[in-house]
Amino acid sequence: MRAACMRIDAVGRPGEGQMIDVDQLTKQYGSLTAIDGVTFRVEPGEVLAFLGPNGAGKTTTMRILTGALPATSGHARVAGFDIDESPLEVKQRIGYLPESPPLYPEMTVTEYLRYVARIKGVGRRGVRQAIDQAVERCALGQVRGRLIGNLSRGYRQRVGLAQALIHDPPVLILDEPTGGLDPKQIIEIRELIKTLAGAHTVILSTHILPEATAICQRVVIIHKGRVVAVDTPGRLAAQLRGSEQVRVALRRPTAALHAAVAALPGVLAVSPGEPARHDGAAVWVIDCERGRDVREAVAGAIVATDGGLVELSAMAMSLEEVFLQLTTDAPARVDGEPFDDPVPSGPAHLSGDAP
Amino acid sequence: MSKLAAICSRELRSLLVSPIAAVCVAMFLLVTGYLFYTIVIAASVQARMMLRMQQMAPQLNINEMVLAPALRNFSVILLLIVPLLTMRSIAEEKKQKTSEQLLTSPVTVAQIVLGKYVAVLALYGVMLGLTLYMPLLLARFGPVAWWPVASGYIGLLLVGGVFLAVGLLASSLTENQMIAAVTSFSILLVLWLLGWVGASTADLQFGSFLTYLSLLEHLNNFLAGLIDTKDVAYLLGLIAVGLFLTHRVVESQRWR
Numbered sequence: 068m069r070a071a072c073m074r075i076d077a078v079g080r081p082g083e084g085q086m087i088d089v090d091q092l093t094k095q096y097g098s099l100t101a102i103d104g105v106t107f108r109v110e111p112g113e114v115l116a117f118l119g120p121n122g123a124g125k126t127t128t129m130r131i132l133t134g135a136l137p138a139t140s141g142h143a144r145v146a147g148f149d150i151d152e153s154p155l156e157v158k159q160r161i162g163y164l165p166e167s168p169p170l171y172p173e174m175t176v177t178e179y180l181r182y183v184a185r186i187k188g189v190g191r192r193g194v195r196q197a198i199d200q201a202v203e204r205c206a207l208g209q210v211r212g213r214l215i216g217n218l219s220r221g222y223r224q225r226v227g228l229a230q231a232l233i234h235d236p237p238v239l240i241l242d243e244p245t246g247g248l249d250p251k252q253i254i255e256i257r258e259l260i261k262t263l264a265g266a267h268t269v270i271l272s273t274h275i276l277p278e279a280t281a282i283c284q285r286v287v288i289i290h291k292g293r294v295v296a297v298d299t300p301g302r303l304a305a306q307l308r309g310s311e312q313v314r315v316a317l318r319r320p321t322a323a324l325h326a327a328v329a330a331l332p333g334v335l336a337v338s339p340g341e342p343a344r345h346d347g348a349a350v351w352v353i354d355c356e357r358g359r360d361v362r363e364a365v366a367g368a369i370v371a372t373d374g375g376l377v378e379l380s381a382m383a384m385s386l387e388e389v390f391l392q393l394t395t396d397a398p399a400r401v402d403g404e405p406f407d408d409p410v411p412s413g414p415a416h417l418s419g420d421a422p
Numbered sequence: 423m424s425k426l427a428a429i430c431s432r433e434l435r436s437l438l439v440s441p442i443a444a445v446c447v448a449m450f451l452l453v454t455g456y457l458f459y460t461i462v463i464a465a466s467v468q469a470r471m472m473l474r475m476q477q478m479a480p481q482l483n484i485n486e487m488v489l490a491p492a493l494r495n496f497s498v499i500l501l502l503i504v505p506l507l508t509m510r511s512i513a514e515e516k517k518q519k520t521s522e523q524l525l526t527s528p529v530t531v532a533q534i535v536l537g538k539y540v541a542v543l544a545l546y547g548v549m550l551g552l553t554l555y556m557p558l559l560l561a562r563f564g565p566v567a568w569w570p571v572a573s574g575y576i577g578l579l580l581v582g583g584v585f586l587a588v589g590l591l592a593s594s595l596t597e598n599q600m601i602a603a604v605t606s607f608s609i610l611l612v613l614w615l616l617g618w619v620g621a622s623t624a625d626l627q628f629g630s631f632l633t634y635l636s637l638l639e640h641l642n643n644f645l646a647g648l649i650d651t652k653d654v655a656y657l658l659g660l661i662a663v664g665l666f667l668t669h670r671v672v673e674s675q676r677w678r
Contacts, residue, residue, distance in 0.1 A: 133526040137676060159528040169523035171432070173439045185428035186527045230523070 085144075086111045086238060086268040087132065092141035094127050101127040102292040104141070109285075111237070114264045116279035116300070117272035119289040125272040126166060128289070129240050132270070133163040145238055159188060162236040162267075166243055168227025172216025176207055176226055179215055180233055187234035201229040205259065221252040228259065239263060241271040245278060257282050312382040313353040313362055314340055318375030320349040327368050333359040348377050425529045429537030430544075433511060437545055446506050447549045453499050454492075458556050461492050484560050485570050490645040492556060493574045497638055500582055501610050507545060508589025509603035511538045512672065516597040531673050535590070535665055542586050550578055570647030577644025580657040584637060585610055587664025594671040613637040 087109040094101045102124040109115050117125040130136040132143055134154045142149060148156040171179060180198045189197045202208055205225040210218055215226060224244070231239055244260065245253040260282050263269055273279055279286045280300040288296040317324075329337045333356045340352035355361045362379060369376045437443045465487040472482060515521040524534050557571045585606075592606035593599075617636030623629035633639050637660075640653040 130522075135522055135525045135676065155528045155530070158526055161526065163523075163526045165519060165522045167519050169518070169520040171436060171518070171520060173436050174432075178435075182428055182432045183523070183527075186425050186524070186529050188425065188528055191424070 085109065086113070086146060087270065088142075088144040089128070089132070090142045090144075092128065092131060092143055093139050094124075094131060094136065095139045100292055102131075102289075105289070105292070105294050107287050107294060107297055109268055109270060111268055112265045113285060114260065114269040114271070114283045116283035116286045117270065117289055118274065118276065118279050118286050119272075120274055123289045124292040125289055126242055127292075129163075129242050129270065129272060130165075133161055133240055134158050135163075159234075160237050162231035162234065162239045164227045164231040164239075164241045164244060166246065168223055169230070170215045170223060170226060172214065175212050175214055176202070176218075176229075177211050179226065180229060183230040184233045187236075189234050197233050197235070200235075201233045204232060204262075205229040206255070221248050221255075224248060224252070224256065228256070232263075237268060239267050239269045239271075241269065243273060244271055245273070245275075253278075313355060313365060314350065314378070314380050314382050315353065315365060315369065315376065316344050316348040316350050316378035317369055318348050318377060320351070320374065321372070324369065324372045324374050325351075327372065328353065328365055331361060331364045331368060333361045333364070344378070346377075348375070350378075352382070426533045426537045426540075429524075429529070429534060430541045433538050433541035434544060437507070437541065440510070442506060442510065443545060446503050447545075447552070450499060450503050450549055451552055454496050454553055457495050457499075458488075458492050458553075461488055461495075462560075484564050485567050485647075488560060489557055489566070489571060489574065493578060493645055494638075494641065496553065497578060497581055497641055498614075500578070500585060501614060502607070504546065504582060504585035505589050505592070505603045505606040505610065508542050508586055508593050508606065509599045510593065511542060511590060512593040512668075513597050513599050513602045516675075517599075525676060531669050535669050535672060539586065539590055539665060542590070543583060546582050546586060547579065550575065550582065567647070570645070573647050573649050574645045576649065577641050577653070580644075580654065580661075581637060581641055584613075584657055584660045584664065587661045587668070588613075591664050591668045591671065594668045594675075610637070 085108045087107075089105060089107050092105040093103055105124070105128055107115075117128065119125050127136065131138045132145065132150065134150050134157055137151065142151070144150070145157045146160045148160070150157045171182075174182070177198060180201055181194055184194045184197045202211055205228050207222070207225055207229060210222055215223065218226065224247075228241070228244065231241065241260070245256050248256065257278065260269060260271065264282075264284075271283070283300055286296075286298055286300050287294055288298075325337055328334060328351070335354040335356060337351050337353050340350040344350060353361065353365060360381075362381065366376060366379055368374075465484075468487065469482055512521070515524065554575075557566050557568075560566055588609050589602070589606040592609065593602040595605065596602050613635070614637055616632045617639050620629045620632030620634075620636060623632060634656075640656055643650045643653050
């Protein structure tokens with residue numbers, strides 16, 4: 068006990084300056100290690116994204132932070148309070164939106180929010196104001212009096228967000244806040260989260276890279292229970308956009324053109340690519356030197372020989388490949404250190420959500 | 423305290439909104455009403471016979487002939503119905519993942535368990551109170567001794583309190599309502615049957631020990647108008663054990 072006190076004296080108040088301080092957090096379910104030595108910090112007012120494929124340990128980390136789950140080892144502090152030593156103090160300061168919003172279908176939105184406000188310790192006089200504020204922030208005015216069971220998925224998600232916000236907590240932990248929503252709703256929720264930044268410290272989890280880029284100041288990439296990178300989305304996105312391959316489709320491919328493109332400076336190889344196009348145009352994947360944009364030169368060469376260019380696009384590394392690389396090649400990479408070797412080993416496609 | 427009240431009132435609300443509670447209360451009143459009717463008929467036939475033999479007339483007693491047997495029978499019906507009142511309370515929270523919210527809110531596990539217990543106890547109290555029409559009805563036709571009635575109802579309240587605590591424990595063990603109901607019903611049945619086993623055991627000491635453990639044995643004194651601290655301690659103790667175990671189960675489920 069004395070040693071602990073002395074240590075705290077030496078470094079000032081625990082976690083001072085940091086709203087959230089996670090240190091070597093490990094969680095084991097029997098022999099399965101869900102998260103392993105997760106360490107990161109979040110500054111007050113920051114929006115931080117947990118990025119990772121399903122099963123990476125995002126939800127486990129969040130559940131430990133909210134006190135729903137105890138860690139096997141390691142420490143987590145929220146606003147200076149240790150989650151194991153003073154769980155109620157921590158819970159008082161956290162608003163949590165689990166993956167599936169914790170809603171009672173038999174209650175109306177207002178009734179539900181009143182209940183949540185009361186168990187979160189909002190004073191009797193403040194309850195009405197807290198409800199009004201949460202309803203307004205989450206644009207729930209139209210459905211206030213309706214039963215939660217009759218609401219659409221998008222509204223339920225917003226009610227979930229409203230219950231996390233109701234006691235105006237300094238920290239918000241949102242587990243996949245845009246999961247299962249339509250594009251318009253996703254944009255609305257993202258806008259809402261952006262307005263929360265500054266006044267609240269937000270941790271959200273997602274497996275969609277552009278989402279992290281759009282709303283977060285910092286990204287923690289977590290894979291197989293380990294933190295593999297902590298960086299700003301700008302730098303991360305730049306790394307991911309650092310396209311090493313160009314995909315072209317052309318109607319009149321010739322051997323001469325193939326040779327011409329392959330001879331362009333910066334081009335390493337030209338190979339037939341997948342997927343084939345339904346209109347019959349040939350697809351080539353052009354490997355090029357890292358950090359060199361050959362698209363203009365390639366386009367010029369094809370147009371000059373009347374190759375019938377119908378498509379030209381840079382191929383980014385998919386998220387999975389970044390993970391693969393980060394977990395196999397490099398140790399944990401923190402804030403701005405470059406990747407050791409980000410050249411992808413094969414053709415990569417980022418389907419759908421390209422950054 | 424306000425948090426406990428919030429949990430309690432939400433629980434009550436969802437109980438009242440769901441058809442389960444309504445059906446349970448209705449069925450309870452129907453069955454107890456029918457039982458009461460048959461007991462009254464049987465008692466009146468017996469009373470007429472006793473009146474023919476003049477010397478037995480002073481032994482006619484509404485409490486002993488009607489109310490005590492009726493309340494004793496109610497306890498068995500309660501044993502069947504109470505598990506249905508408690509089966510959803512914690513199991514449903516787990517199934518709908520709303521338990522996640524309770525566990526991440528600044529409330530203690532004790533507040534959660536007590537809030538839920540008080541809610542089902544309140545509903546049970548109302549359900550039991552609705553049978554008060556029986557002594558009131560009888561009082562119109564003859565003298566009713568009110569103290570034995572009061573102590574009988576206190577006994578039923580305490581025994582029902584044990585049923586509810588056991589039901590809550592069963593509900594905390596699973597996220598399936600049916601399993602919760604069957605589990606609590608089985609535990610209560612065993613507690614009830616202990617008395618029968620005790621009565622038929624050759625070893626007298628062990629037999630009386632088993633009889634003491636049996637839940638409904640403790641109702642007899644209450645029905646006779648006697649509030650014995652031994653019975654009160656036994657029933658309150660069982661309630662405390664049930665709630666404590668529920669607390670431990672809810673707490674331990676965080677660790678999984």
